[in-house]
Amino acid sequence: MNVFDHLFDTSKHLEKDFLLGSKETVSFEKIYSESLKIASYLKATVDQNQHITLISPNSAFFITTYLGILKSGNICVPLNFAIEQGNLDYILNTTESATVFISKPLKRKLKFNTNIHLIDEDESLEIIANQAIVDIDLDFDSNRVAEIIFTSGSTGEPKGVMISHQNIIANTDAIISYLKLTSNDVMCVVLPFFYCYGLSLLHTHLKVGGSLVLNNSFIFLGSIINDLKNHKCTGFAGVPSHFQILLKKSKTFKTEVFPNLRYVTQAGGKLHTVFIDEFTEAFPTKEFYVMYGQTEATARLSYLPPEYIKTKTSSIGKAIPNVELKIVNSNGETVTIDEEGELLARGENVMLGYFKDVETTNQVIKNGWLHTGDLAKIDKDGFIYLVARKKEIIKVGGKRVSPKEIEDVILAIPEVEDCIITGFDDELLGEAILATVVLNNTENKEHMTDKILKECSKHLSLYKIPQKIVFDKTIQLSATGKKRIK
Known part of the structure; x- marks a missing residue:
């Protein structure tokens, strides 16, 4: 079964709204029919088993496009809307993606080869207005690839995780x-x-x-x-x-x-x-x-x-x-x-x-x-x-240290708003421990350095105590909300 049919099995004709909110309110029935039109358009223009890229913040445009790609038998490649140009070029070249659904602001910001067909919200609405719904084969191998989700790789190049229709259904x-x-x-x-x-x-x-x-x-x-x-x-x-x-x-x-x-x-x-x-x-x-x-x-x-x-x-x-x-x-x-x-x-x-x-x-x-x-x-x-x-383990003098254990201790200090523990090269120890700390309404960094070290010495072995403590105004977050060092 195509995962599209599984997801809409009992909800496709619901008159209630699937999307609620001040910006967009969209019913199940509308999401279903408009996704089928996108699927029908793709079936007619690119056939199936092609990699189709999708770059957009969360919206009805993202949802109908994503579902339409899955239903059409093509493979969706949803990308971070904050993607760097180099990573975008790498992924488009690797997947040989010739069709990109993209929100208008990102279309103006990012660069694409002229042979790539860009479809923004306006063109998507035109497709929906003019496309007739066609029958799409229901006899479908659920072990086919449905989407490729790219994650950061250890070598610096993104890794594409191939997820099948059955994977999504089971999870x-x-x-x-x-x-x-x-x-x-x-x-x-x-x-x-x-x-x-x-x-x-x-x-x-x-x-x-x-x-x-x-x-x-x-x-x-x-x-x-x-x-x-x-x-x-x-x-x-x-x-x-x-x-x-x-x-x-x-x-x-x-x-x-x-x-x-x-x-x-x-x-x-x-x-x-x-x-x-x-x-x-x-x-x-x-x-x-x-x-x-x-x-x-x-x-x-x-x-x-x-x-x-x-x-x-x-x-x-x-x-x-x-x-x-x-x-x-x-x-x-x-x-x-x-x-x-x-x-x-x-x-x-x-x-x-x-x-x-x-x-x-x-x-x-x-x-x-x-x-x-x-x-x-x-x-x-x-x-x-x-x-x-x-890959997060820090080896201090050959001893393994988990960053989370040290972060737990430092975050329990009332004046600490946030903290992240990382390793840095050290000639003597191989790696040493760096604590990057965000304070809450206090400027006395010398006092706080002493307090952090005292708390760490109370709860941690000597080799787990940070060798360096630096203070920052904030710890940078990725688009998914995960912490990272600037």
Whole structure:
């Protein structure tokens, strides 16, 4: 089955609105029919199995284009709308993409070869107005590639993760199951759709007949609070920085009442325990789902049920439905309780492989198991705890240090608003530890340096104490909300 037909199986003729909000309100029926027109146009003009690029912020234009590409039997390549020209050129050349759907502001900003057909919102509306819907083969191999999501590669070149129609179907159904989503759910979306976490919100709410409120202005915290209240949102999904910013920078968020908010989800990295505690204390009746996943697994691999948020706070939980997880040591043997090893995953949501990169695919998928590159351990109750990503581990004098452990200590200091731990070259130690710290309303950096070092010495071994502490006004975020050093 084509994933388009799976997602619209029961929702295609709903008269209710799928998109809610002041900027765009669009019904299920309109999304369905306009996506079919885009699919029909592509079937007539480019046939199928072609790579079609999509560059746009979250919008009805993105959604109808994305769904139309999937339905047409072509392969969607959704790209970060903040993409650098060099990466864009690389991806267009690698995928041989000759058709690009692009929002008008980005069309003016980015450069394209003259042989590439650019379709903006205006041309898309013309297609929708004039295109007749044609029959598209329903006898469809669900193991065909549906989309390629590019992630940053270790060599500097982006890696294309090939996701099949079946991958999306399997992951969508599993997420709906454990979040208990229904047609009554309304999700406030701040995550971009070019990111697998953002796409999972689109997929799940289409499937159950729920609704989305698109908010592309997270820096305006008042707009988030207003959307949650005005549109009676039942769900909010974010990466760690979203929760940190709401808790630290909004003066009113923790005192607000959100009567319709049923649950929140957090993935895209570890949210430090201090922030989970702060959120759950402010909103004790809201369900807090800690989740873990990778683009290579379509989106999701594990979740921590809300009832364990107090007793297993730093755990990523257990496998989602129809996924197997195990932790193995360097010999490939399953670890014992509290023993560190690499986390492996198996299920229908695991990618087909990396685009045009068989060698790396074979390094990451072995005997049907996805090697996540994450170090983890398991407790006596079967709950999994991430220790660190292999590539994030800092080796100080041969000893392995997880940045997250040090960040936990520093972020617990009241004057600290944000912190990121990285390594730097050191002749004696090989690597040494650098703490980049954002302070909250204090200018006495010398005093704060002493306080940070004292707190670290109380809770950490000597080799884990930062050798350098620098202060900055902010820590830069990527378009998906993940932290990075400038």
